[in-house]
Amino acid sequence: MNQSGSRNIRMDRRHCIALALALGISGPWGMAGAQNKTGPVLVLGDSLSAEYGLNRGKGWVKLLEQRLQAEKAPRAVVNASISGDTTSGGRARLPALLSQHQPSIVILELGGNDALRGLALQSSQGNLDAMIKASQDAGAQVLLVGMQVPPNYGASYTEQFAQMFQGTANRHKLALLPFLLAGFGDTPDAMQWFQADRIHPNAQAQPLMLNNVWPKLKPLLK
Template identity: 65%
Template structure:
């Protein structure tokens, strides 16, 4: 056998041996980590300079933590749970995420949509993402006190219900430490609805602990 043929045969043998070892281990090849964010204006950098929103800060956090993951921000300002549900199938097919972060529901409340519909949409989206092989993180929201104590309690509770029933991870309140800060107006844009750039690191800190668990 010529020297060149010997080298080629040896390399092929090594590759085949590695493939057999992997097959024999019973472990499938690990999928590249892809984090799909399906949210509304709170995740779409509404009113902010590009690159200053919490999702972009997440990309930086992943680099700092040396976590190899790609972030796909599919958030749309003004989106509702119905809108997210309608476009989720195409997003799952296009990006094949390993983790899906669902940050929707706030606009449902602003529009006075039935809570049962919001819960059903979130549940359906969670089930659909899980069926596609992704882990799901639900990001909860709360409404201002002027909505009434009963409505506020039921709205916040629907995120907990979906997470429990679907065995998904949960961030109870994206704006914890922002909307309930001692001086919350300092952390919001003039519309008093959308957090400003100063609030974005805190929003990421609210999401990160639960998201990091899923990335392990």
């Protein structure tokens, strides 16, 4: 093959790569779905992650940012949590967040408000599946953070709600924190860790929440 022909082939290949990048085509030259290792950590949650009832900068998500600095693993943390949000709301907001921030890790902390509103678990399940797929397609790893509902919801619903998170993690092969409030929200003296509404953790509980998240998150940072 002559030098001119070799140059043309190289040019064609570069054009194909550029086209694949522009169209988001996955495959040998495409980048869609490739893992993003340098983007921020995106937290998509509800009031438990949105510093509800706390002074700004006291929530576990802010403490996470400080922990990353202390562990010499500095990475931006984007807190996209909204008090009262449901899995449906998170699903609607997520595509724009993925496009804007291009996270390397997405922490999904949604579902508690679905239960409080009596929404069908099948709908919540579908929303979780859709958010996980969208995150992974965007190149992000996912940490799923689960919740538990009080026993007054009935044994059957309580078990099904917990299983929703476990089953989702198993299907998608995700890291799972089964219960964000484990170790203090499920103890006899739990009320000392909550605000007056007896629903939202107080400032003293925020480091405990981070300590629950950190062991599940740390392996993803590598």
